[in-house]
Amino acid sequence: MSTDARESLLRAAQQLYAANGVAATTPRQVIERSGVGHGSLYHHFPSKRDLALAAVGRSVDEALASSSDALNAHTESRARIAAYLERPREATSGCRIGRLTADPFVAADEDLSASVARYFLDLIGLVADVFEEQGLDGGVARDRATAAVAVIQGGYVLSRATGDEEMMRAAVRGFLGLVDAPQRPEGDS
Amino acid sequence: MSTDARESLLRAAQQLYAANGVAATTPRQVIERSGVGHGSLYHHFPSKRDLALAAVGRSVDEALASSSDALNAHTESRARIAAYLERPREATSGCRIGRLTADPFVAADEDLSASVARYFLDLIGLVADVFEEQGLDGGVARDRATAAVAVIQGGYVLSRATGDEEMMRAAVRGFLGLVDAPQRPEGDS
DNA sequence: GTCTATAGGACGATAGAC
DNA sequence: GTCTATCGTCCTATAGAC
Numbered sequence A, B: 001m002s003t004d005a006r007e008s009l010l011r012a013a014q015q016l017y018a019a020n021g022v023a024a025t026t027p028r029q030v031i032e033r034s035g036v037g038h039g040s041l042y043h044h045f046p047s048k049r050d051l052a053l054a055a056v057g058r059s060v061d062e063a064l065a066s067s068s069d070a071l072n073a074h075t076e077s078r079a080r081i082a083a084y085l086e087r088p089r090e091a092t093s094g095c096r097i098g099r100l101t102a103d104p105f106v107a108a109d110e111d112l113s114a115s116v117a118r119y120f121l122d123l124i125g126l127v128a129d130v131f132e133e134q135g136l137d138g139g140v141a142r143d144r145a146t147a148a149v150a151v152i153q154g155g156y157v158l159s160r161a162t163g164d165e166e167m168m169r170a171a172v173r174g175f176l177g178l179v180d181a182p183q184r185p186e187g188d189s
Numbered sequence C: 001g002t003c004t005a006t007a008g009g010a011c012g013a014t015a016g017a018c
Numbered sequence D: 001g002t003c004t005a006t007c008g009t010c011c012t013a014t015a016g017a018c
Helices: A002-020 A027-034 A038-044 A048-071 A077-086 A098-102 A110-133 A138-162 A166-180 B002-020 B027-034 B038-044 B048-071 B077-086 B098-102 B110-133 B138-162 B165-180
Strands: none
Touching (some): A002 A048, A027 A038, A048 A077, A077 A110, A077 A166, A098 A110, A098 B138, A110 A138, A138 A166, A138 B138, A138 B165, A166 B165, B002 B038, B002 B048, B027 B038, B048 B077, B077 B138, B077 B165, B098 B110, B110 B138
16 A cells, blocks of 8 residues: 555654654665655655655654643643643653754755744644643743753753653652742732 | 865765765765765775775764763753754754664664664753753653753754754644643642 | 875765566 | 665775876
8 A cells, every 4th residue: 555655764763863863764764664665755755855854743742642631631721731741751862852953864955843842832832722721821931841851851861861750750740840839929028 | 184085085974974864875975065085985994884984983973972962061950951953953954863763774884873772862861961960860850851952853853854944843842831731730630 | 383285984875677 | 574685885095097
C-alpha cells in the first residue's frame, strides 16, 4: 500500500530526529530504519526538508496533545499543574521538540522554526489557562506558566547533560515547592 | 608565533560552536574564521575531537567563572540569586553550553559529555550554596537551585524557539515572583 | 609551523528501468 | 511506487614540500 511506506518513513524519521536531531539524520538512516527503499523515500518526500516538515509537524501535534491530556486529567488547578510537571518523561533523552532549537537544519528553515515556536507558544497558553483558574492576574499567570514550561525544558537539559533522571525530578520539586508555599494575597505589600 | 595560531583557532571554534554546535562546525569554517591555514589546524589539533575538547573545556571554564561573578556581585542572598537570574544574556542565541546536550558529536564522546555535565553540576552547586545561606535545608536548597538553573536553561530554549528575548525575562519573573512570596517557616504544617 | 594537493568516504539528490 | 546505479559536493584527515 502506498500509505504504508509513507507512514513507515515518517515514523522512522520521528524516532531518529528524537534521538539525533534533523541535521544529523541522513536519508540512509531513515531508509534502513523504515525498511523501505531509497527510491521510495524520494518518491514520497522529494527532499530532506519535505520529510522534516512532515515528521516535525506531526511530533509537535503529538506532543501538544499529550501535554493537553496531562493538564486535563484532573479538575483542581493545583493537581492539573502537578500532573503536567510530574508526567513520566525519559528526561535523559532530552525533549524531542526542545532539542530542535539547537538544530542547524531547523534554524536554517523558517517553516521548521515556526513549527517549534508554535509548540512552545501553544503549550505556554495551555498552562497559563490553568494558573488563571487559580485567580491569578493574566500577566502573572503567563509569567508563571512560562517559568513552568522553562523548568521542564531546563530539566531535560540537566538530565541529559548528567545522564541522571533525578535532575528533572529535583527541578520539578524545587518549582512545585515554591508554588505550594502560601501565596501573598493580591495587593498585599 | 605558535601560540597565536592555536589561540585564533580556539577562539574561532568557540564562536562557531556557540552559533552552530560542534557536529555542524567544519574544519573549513574554523580555518576561514581564524585566518590560519589548513595545515596549521591539523598541526595544533590532530583531529576534530582534539579541537572540540580544548574549545569546549575553555567555554565551560569561562561560563562557570562568569556565573560565579554574578553570584558574588552582592552580599545579600536574595540579591545574589536575582543577579544570577537577571544577568544580561543573548537569550535568543541559546546557551552555548546547554545546546551541546543536543549535539550528536558531543553525545558520542565521553570526555566532551563529561565537560558539559561538570558545568551543570558545578553551577547548581554554586547556586545551592546561596540558597543554603537563606537558612534552607540542604536538600531543599539543592532542589531550588536545580529549578533556578533549569529556568535559565529553559528560558534559553523558549527564547531561541520564539526568537523573543522576552520569553527568558518572563520565565525569570515567574520564578522570582515565587521565590519572593513569603515562605512557610520550617516545620510548619 | 605552515603550505598545497589529495585521499577515501558519506552526503543529498537524480536518472531511468521495471 | 519501487528498484539500482550514479552524480557532484563536501566532509575529515593525511602526505610531503618548504
